[in-house]
Amino acid sequence: AASRLDFQVRDLALAEAGRHQIRLAEHEMPGLMALRERYAAEQPLAGQRIAGSLHMTVQTAVLIETLVALGAEVRWASCNIFSTQDEAAAAVAVGPTGTVDAPAGVPVFAWKGETLEEYWACTQQIFAFEGGPTLILDDGGDATLLVHRGRALEQAGRLPETADDAAEEERIVDAVLTASITADDRYWSRIADGLLGVTEETTTGVHRLYELAKEGQLLFPAINVNDAVTKSKFDNRYGIRHSLPDGLNRATDVLIGGKIAFVVGYGDVGKGAAESLRGQGARVIVSEIDPICALQAAMDGYQVARVEDVLDEVDIWVTTTGNEHVITTEHMLGMKHLSIVSNVGHFDNEIDIAGLAATGAERVEIKPQVHEWRLPTGRSILVLSEGRLMNLGNATGHPSFVMSNSFSNQVLAQIELAQRSAEYATDVHVLPKVLDEEVARLHLDALGVQLTTLTDRQAKYIGVPVEGPFKPDHYRY
Numbered sequence: 385a386a387s388r389l390d391f392q393v394r395d396l397a398l399a400e401a402g403r404h405q406i407r408l409a410e411h412e413m414p415g416l417m418a419l420r421e422r423y424a425a426e427q428p429l430a431g432q433r434i435a436g437s438l439h440m441t442v443q444t445a446v447l448i449e450t451l452v453a454l455g456a457e458v459r460w461a462s463c464n465i466f467s468t469q470d471e472a473a474a475a476v477a478v479g480p481t482g483t484v485d486a487p488a489g490v491p492v493f494a495w496k497g498e499t500l501e502e503y504w505a506c507t508q509q510i511f512a513f514e515g516g517p518t519l520i521l522d523d524g525g526d527a528t529l530l531v532h533r534g535r536a537l538e539q540a541g542r543l544p545e546t547a548d549d550a551a552e553e554e555r556i557v558d559a560v561l562t563a564s565i566t567a568d569d570r571y572w573s574r575i576a577d578g579l580l581g582v583t584e585e586t587t588t589g590v591h592r593l594y595e596l597a598k599e600g601q602l603l604f605p606a607i608n609v610n611d612a613v614t615k616s617k618f619d620n621r622y623g624i625r626h627s628l629p630d631g632l633n634r635a636t637d638v639l640i641g642g643k644i645a646f647v648v649g650y651g652d653v654g655k656g657a658a659e660s661l662r663g664q665g666a667r668v669i670v671s672e673i674d675p676i677c678a679l680q681a682a683m684d685g686y687q688v689a690r691v692e693d694v695l696d697e698v699d700i701w702v703t704t705t706g707n708e709h710v711i712t713t714e715h716m717l718g719m720k721h722l723s724i725v726s727n728v729g730h731f732d733n734e735i736d737i738a739g740l741a742a743t744g745a746e747r748v749e750i751k752p753q754v755h756e757w758r759l760p761t762g763r764s765i766l767v768l769s770e771g772r773l774m775n776l777g778n779a780t781g782h783p784s785f786v787m788s789n790s791f792s793n794q795v796l797a798q799i800e801l802a803q804r805s806a807e808y809a810t811d812v813h814v815l816p817k818v819l820d821e822e823v824a825r826l827h828l829d830a831l832g833v834q835l836t837t838l839t840d841r842q843a844k845y846i847g848v849p850v851e852g853p854f855k856p857d858h859y860r861y
C-alpha cells in the first residue's frame with residue numbers, strides 16, 4: 385500500500401510558479417469556485433477515494449483541489465504523455481499549505497514527456513489507495529480500460545497473451561497487468577468491486593464506454609460528462625478555437641493568415657478548429673464522412689473536399705475525428721514541402737506516424753514536440769507532438785474559463801455517483817438537464833450576462849417551468 389504523500393513529478397521547485405498560475409486560474413473558474421463554496425459544509429465527497437486520469441494542467445489542478453475541498457482523497461495521473469504542465473503537477477503535490485520540504489498535497493504521477501512505459505506505470509499508481517478507489521475520473525478511458533482488462537484476465541484465470549504483431553502500447557499495458565496479476569491475482573477484481581462508477585470527460589472515452597455497455601462488459605455505472613451541453617458544445621468547440629492556434633503558434637510561429645488549412649472532421653472540435661483558422665485569415669477546407677456535418681460545413685462557408693484531392697495545396701493539416709488513419713502515409717508522401725501535420729483528436733492513431741517511420745523518412749527534432757520528417761520524395765513535413773493532441777503537447781490546452789464548465793460537470797457527476805450510485809444502473813448516463821443549466825448559470829455573472837426571466841404566462845405558453853429546465857432532452861442547441 386502506498387503512503388499518502390507518494391508522488392512523481394518533474395521538479396517540486398516549480399511548485400511556486402504553479403501556485404501563482406493556479407491562483408489566477410481560480411479567478412477564471414467561477415463554476416468550480418462556486419461549487420467549493422456551496423458544498424464546503426456538506427462535504428459530499430467525504431470518504432470517497434478518487435482515481436483521476438486527466439491532462440495534468442493548471443486547470444486540472446483547480447479541479448483536483450475542488451474535489452479535495454469537497455472531502456475526497458485523490459490520486460492523479462495525466463491521460464497523455466505530453467500534456468502535463470510540470471509546474472501545475474508540482475504545485476498539486478506540494479498542496480496549498482505544504483512546502484517543497486514538506487509536501488502536503490495530492491499524490492500526482494505526471495510529467496511532460498513521459499515514455500509509454502512511464503505513462504502506464506503512472507496510470508496504475510492512481511489506483512494504489514489503502515482500501516482501493518471508490519470512483520474513477522477518466523479522460524479517454526485509459527484508467528477504465530486497465531480495470532476492465534485486468535479484471536477480465538483475473539476472472540479467466542490467466543495472464544495476458546500479447547499477439548506477436550501487437551502494437552507497442554498493447555505490450556506495455558499487458559506488461560503492467562502481468563506484473564500486478566502475478567503479485568496478486570485478485571487485484572483488479574477487488575478494485576472493480578470497490579468502484580461506485582466512472583465519470584468520463586471526452587468523446588473518445590465515452591465511445592469506449594458505450595461499446596463496453598453494448599457488449600455487456602461494463603462493470604460499474606458511468607456518467608458521460610462529454611455530452612453535457614455545457615461540456616461538448618463549449619470545451620470541444622470554444623476550447624479548441626483558443627488552444628489550436630496557440631499550439632500552432634508555439635510550435636512553429638508560422639503565419640496562419642493567407643495559408644490553406646485543412647480540418648479533417650466537422651464535429652464539435654472540427655467546428656471550433658475551422659472557425660479559429662478562418663479567424664486568423666486562413667482559407668479553410670473541411671472533410672467529412674457524415675452528410676449532415678458536410679452540409680453544415682458547406683453552409684458555414686467552407687470548401688468541403690477529400691484529403692487526397694488537395695494534398696499539394698494545403699499548408700496546415702489538423703485532424704479532429706477520433707478515428708484512425710484519417711491521414712495515411714500515402715497522403716503524407718504527397719503533401720507540400722514543410723506543410724504542418726497535426727492532430728487534436730484524443731489518440732495518436734489519426735495520423736499514421738508508424739507508417740511514416742516505415743518509409744525510411746528521417747526524423748529531425750526541431751525542438752521537443754516539433755519534428756521535421758524528411759521524406760524519401762525529397763520534401764519534408766512538420767509533425768507536431770508526434771501526432772498526439774497538439775493543443776496540449778505544443779501549448780497548454782484549453783483556457784480556464786471553458787474548463788470551468790467541463791470540470792463543474794465532472795464535480796457534479798462525481799457527487800451524483802458518490803451520493804446516488806444505487807439509482808444509476810450499470811450503464812452509461814448523462815447528467816440531468818437541470819444540472820447542465822446550472823453549470824451554465826454559474827458562468828453568467830463573470831461575463832456580465834443579464835438573463836431574461838420568463839413571466840408565468842410565458843412559461844405556461846411554452847410549457848416549461850419558470851426556473852427550467854427550458855428545453856426537452858432531444859433539443860440540440
Ligand code: NAI
Binds near residue numbers: 589650673728731
Ligand atoms: P464528434 O463526433 O463531434 O466529431 C468527429 C467528427 O469526425 C464527426 O462529425 C465524424 O463524422 C467525423 N469523422 C469521422 N471519421 C472521419 C473521416 N475519416 N474523415 C472525415 N471526418 C470523419 O467528436 P468531437 O467531440 O468533435 O471529438 C473529436 C475528437 O477530439 C475525439 O477524439 C475527442 O475525444 C477529442 N477531443 C479533443 C479535445 C482537445 O482538447 N484536443 C477536446 C475535446 C475532444
